[in-house]
Amino acid sequence: MAKYLLLKHYRRSTRPDDLVAVPMDQWTPEEIDAHVGYMNDFAAKLEETGEFVDSQALSPEGTFVRYDGPGRPPVTDGPFAETKDLIAGWMIIDVDSYQRALELAGELSAAPGQSGEPIYEWLAIRPFLAEPPTVTECQASRAEACCGSSSPLCWASSSVAEPTSRRPRTPFRRL
Amino acid sequence: MAWRKFLDLVRSDAARRGREERLLAEPMPGPTESADDTLELYFLCAHPSLSSASAVALTLRAVGGLTTRQIAAAYLIPEPTMAQRISRAKRAVSDVRFDRPGDLGTVLTTLYLVFNEGYSGDVDLAAEAIRLTRRLAAATDDVEVSGLLALMLLHHARRDARTRADGSLVPLAEQDRTRWRSDLIAEGVELLQAALARDTVGPYQAQAAIAALHADARTVEETDWVQIVEWYDELVALTDSPVVRLNRAVAVGQADGARAGLAALADVDPAVPRYRAAAAFLHEQDGDLVTAARFYVEAAAGAPNLAERDHLTRRAARLHQKIPRPKQPGGDTG
Numbered sequence: 134m135a136k137y138l139l140l141k142h143y144r145r146s147t148r149p150d151d152l153v154a155v156p157m158d159q160w161t162p163e164e165i166d167a168h169v170g171y172m173n174d175f176a177a178k179l180e181e182t183g184e185f186v187d188s189q190a191l192s193p194e195g196t197f198v199r200y201d202g203p204g205r206p207p208v209t210d211g212p213f214a215e216t217k218d219l220i221a222g223w224m225i226i227d228v229d230s231y232q233r234a235l236e237l238a239g240e241l242s243a244a245p246g247q248s249g250e251p252i253y254e255w256l257a258i259r260p261f262l263a264e265p266p267t268v269t270e271c272q273a274s275r276a277e278a279c280c281g282s283s284s285p286l287c288w289a290s291s292s293v294a295e296p297t298s299r300r301p302r303t304p305f306r307r308l
Numbered sequence: 309m310a311w312r313k314f315l316d317l318v319r320s321d322a323a324r325r326g327r328e329e330r331l332l333a334e335p336m337p338g339p340t341e342s343a344d345d346t347l348e349l350y351f352l353c354a355h356p357s358l359s360s361a362s363a364v365a366l367t368l369r370a371v372g373g374l375t376t377r378q379i380a381a382a383y384l385i386p387e388p389t390m391a392q393r394i395s396r397a398k399r400a401v402s403d404v405r406f407d408r409p410g411d412l413g414t415v416l417t418t419l420y421l422v423f424n425e426g427y428s429g430d431v432d433l434a435a436e437a438i439r440l441t442r443r444l445a446a447a448t449d450d451v452e453v454s455g456l457l458a459l460m461l462l463h464h465a466r467r468d469a470r471t472r473a474d475g476s477l478v479p480l481a482e483q484d485r486t487r488w489r490s491d492l493i494a495e496g497v498e499l500l501q502a503a504l505a506r507d508t509v510g511p512y513q514a515q516a517a518i519a520a521l522h523a524d525a526r527t528v529e530e531t532d533w534v535q536i537v538e539w540y541d542e543l544v545a546l547t548d549s550p551v552v553r554l555n556r557a558v559a560v561g562q563a564d565g566a567r568a569g570l571a572a573l574a575d576v577d578p579a580v581p582r583y584r585a586a587a588a589f590l591h592e593q594d595g596d597l598v599t600a601a602r603f604y605v606e607a608a609a610g611a612p613n614l615a616e617r618d619h620l621t622r623r624a625a626r627l628h629q630k631i632p633r634p635k636q637p638g639g640d641t642g
Contacts, residue, residue: 156605157621157625158601158604158605158608158621158624158625158628159625159628160625161625161629162622162625162626162629164625165618165621165622165625166622169474169476169618170474173474173475190614190617192609192610192611192612193609194609194610
């Protein structure tokens, strides 16, 4: 099982560079109902299949902020412009495979929009960086799962001439 | 109908004089020892030195007896984080001495915050708030505690009609009033009557009176908006709150017409939350659909939760359907 973040943007649409997504206040109330209903049903289905982790909507408000030096308050730069990068929200899923994540993202992207047509919206999928596995010596039975360990138990190291280097440990905790 | 007459009576001078004489003749009942302990616990958990988040967490844990896991789930926060919040709050109040009366105000604010959170997963925080406020009301005869309990009951009574099964909001004018719980309304009204009869009106009683006037009406048109405005005037005098002024402007719009409502709105700070939603509503009532739609769109963008955002988006969409579309420049429209 692996966790993926599915990111929705306010203005991303049928082409990644496009800003033509029509704001929902220009749809008919029935089209809005159909869209919201589809999203709710999708989340409910994922709860049922045991794949749902989280779902959040983000306000378009907010700002960029950074440290401005010792003794100074943080400096802000806002509000956000309505570009294709303005994140509208996310869904976090925990699924058996990358293929399943793609499949679910495809379904989410098919939510109905104007005239009942699917919105064909581009979503972004980002894999979570997971916890390191408990077993660091490679017990993998397949090459794809090999972590590059130099342990004599490692399947891969018994079949390659040179010892492979250890995978570096992540210096920070899981976010 | 009877309730409205009662509220009028409450505010008449003759009645006030009569009540003062009766109250002076009655001895004040002293609190029992267990009531004292209960009160102390409330004061401790909602101590003014604690942040609202800490006071809420500690009150739910130590007074409410909810588990840390339940509280964490109710507020959608990881359990270890909530456990820490509660531990820190306990440490912060561990050396509080009760050498002077506790602050009932922060206790009431804390309970009000819990009530406003509503449903969250398995825990009905509104019901928990009512339960805790009932216990507090049994331990003290403070009139604002009664006011808060009445307010909670009168709101809770109408909750089922406010949202549909899919979580979408139902505006007041469209609510099915047969889904209002008349038993809770009756209890709230009785509590409020007793509180107001003691003639020390406070903000929670005033809010409860407004809720009672809504609960007493069979339709939004039959609602005594004029008296609601008077109670908002009372609330403004008591709290000077910009949010109250905003809500008052909407009530003025219902009582005296949209133009009067918009005039009242002009005195409200536009930075107040939900200002744009109120402006949208008043402009719509005034027949200015273009301005109303623009405000609904802006209000949706600034909405703090999805239910409100969807509701405001739908209202904007509905108006956009009614507004004639401008002709496309230089091309045919057919």
